């Protein structure tokens with residue numbers, strides 16, 4: 030008796046006896062590249078359109094902005110990854126540093142601060158590859174406020190440019206999380222409601 | 238495609254289901270459902286059109302998407318073997334399943350090996366197709382659906398009626414009632430003072446499901462894409478329930494149809510644009526998770542992938558029909574279909590409703606049952622589905638081809654006059670300009686026929702067919718003309 034694997038592959042071979050196995054693939058269109066200024070404007074516009082709150086700050090102002098955001102949400106606790114850079118680190122609340130916290134532990138924390146890997150202007154998307162200050166996936170998922178820091182030079186115009194940047198991460202076996210606005214549902218009469226299971230608040234700090 | 242499919246499994250739920258016209262008649266009588274559906278499909282349709290217009294290279298993306306999928310299908314063996322190898326290198330375990338029963342058995346064994354009696358689930362068409370929840374339930378394992386719409390359907394002992402928005406047929410008052418009466422029986426009850434505000438209903442789901450996410454040891458998902466050259470699986474979602482399932486439990490089992498494979502990582506550059514815009518009408522869905530085997534200290538360490546055939550190789554064997562395997566389940570074709578809009582998803586008697594369901598289901602299951610024989614007729618052949626399809630599946634032509642097959646099967650395999658007429662129709666529907674021209678000609682003819690309602694016998698080759706029935710006079714305006722004039726029949 031053949032295994033399922035052999036049988037399925039055999040069925041595929043038999044199914045294709047009539048096909049000339051070459052298909053000429055119509056090339057993917059060359060991705061559009063916007064100039065920096067309009068690209069960043071589009072990025073912000075699309076983030077806001079999908080209900081993220083965007084703050085634009087200079088390099089030295091990040092930590093202060095992080096504190097301000099946490100204050101605005103009345104956060105009493107915040108979690109970070111051990112390697113979050115100092116200039117991004119919240120100062121007013123003593124952050125909980127992740128050392129493999131359980132999901133139950135994370136559920137008790139109000140906010141998380143992370144950095145990010147890539148931003149996509151045309152879709153208003155931020156991609157995390159969970160290296161360095163981006164923390165494990167669970168951290169940017171369970172607390173209700175996600176403060177996400179992205180540098181202007183990490184933003185690209187469109188999706189194909191993002192996948193190109195991300196290939197090395199994937200080859201290293203890194204997981205990716207693509208985030209476009211806070212958690213949302215449209216399942217009840219097509220009304221958009223922000224916040225179901227993921228963070229209900231996405232605050233983006235764009236460092237220019 | 239002349240043989241009924243011996244490979245796919247028509248599982249218990251759909252066996253003996255009345256055929257489409259019967260089901261559709263019931264659905265049409267349900268005015269609340271019709272109202273909900275109409276609102277929902279028109280809303281998504283408008284959103285989709287707006288975000289597609291933002292992308293000047295949309296038609297090139299569609300072509301690239303369609304060709305990439307065709308290329309996968311032409312070399313499926315090679316890509317599956319590569320995918321398996323990459324997944325294995327990355328630390329995942331790959332399983333193969335010939336049919337639904339085998340897939341369910343594999344998943345059940347994996348779940349049992351973890352010693353749990355419940356699993357959390359990410360919305361997945363593949364697991365619905367194989368009726369995994371029912372198989373798990375029969376073995377005493379509770380499978381909790383975590384997508385809000387799936388939760389509504391599950392708690393309501395209902396079936397889903399749309400690929401993307403399974404509870405599209407339910408209004409907020411009904412949802413409130415379902416939550417109030419059922420949540421407490423399976424976990425945290427709905428808050429006492431919950432109104433039917435969507436925000437409050439979503440909050441009730443958040444609280445109800447959170448305890449299930451936090452304690453879950455095993456999660457089950459499907460995958461939107463599986464990348465052969467990196468071994469990466471991809472799940473798109475909105476609510477974060479997917480991320481919860483894909484990252485918090487120790488064990489993750491993903492059930493993936495063999496047609497989901499993409500050749501290379503960069504292909505996601507096209508598909509991550511095509512799918513969200515076609516599906517929810519968003520530039521991008523709120524969350525996408527991509528994982529390449531178990532990641533060090535992050536997420537499930539026990540990662541399984543079940544590659545499922547269940548009739549797909551049968552579809553592959555048909556040189557014309559195989560294009561249905563390009564489908565990325567965006568549901569755009571449902572939202573533009575005038576038949577779906579009125580009949581609703583339940584009438585199709587299949588987990589794949591709407592135009593794609595009408596072609597894919599009879600191909601996967603064969604055309605031996607009444608419901609599967611009627612499905613190719615559940616369409617007006619207006620061509621709108623083809624125009625919105627992000628991977629250019631020529632659904633109208635496939636429908637006509639399947640009708641031919643159904644007709645042939647009723648003639649003991651001898652090609653009938655009707656079947657030959659359908660072949661001619663296949664040409665006509667292969668290009669919307671052919672259709673428009675033919676329809677214009679037909680309606681012009683009918684204007685000359687005055688008040689007659691039937692043509693009687695047609696001379697020539699169709700005589701044998703028309704001799705036994707009245708050929709209706711062609712309509713005075715084409716379907717599209719009528720559609721435009723009456724705003725889709727709503728005036």
Ligand code: SF4
Nearest residue numbers: 564565567568570626
């Ligand atoms: S057939 Fe095309 S439009 Fe319909 S669900 Fe599949 S990909 Fe989407």
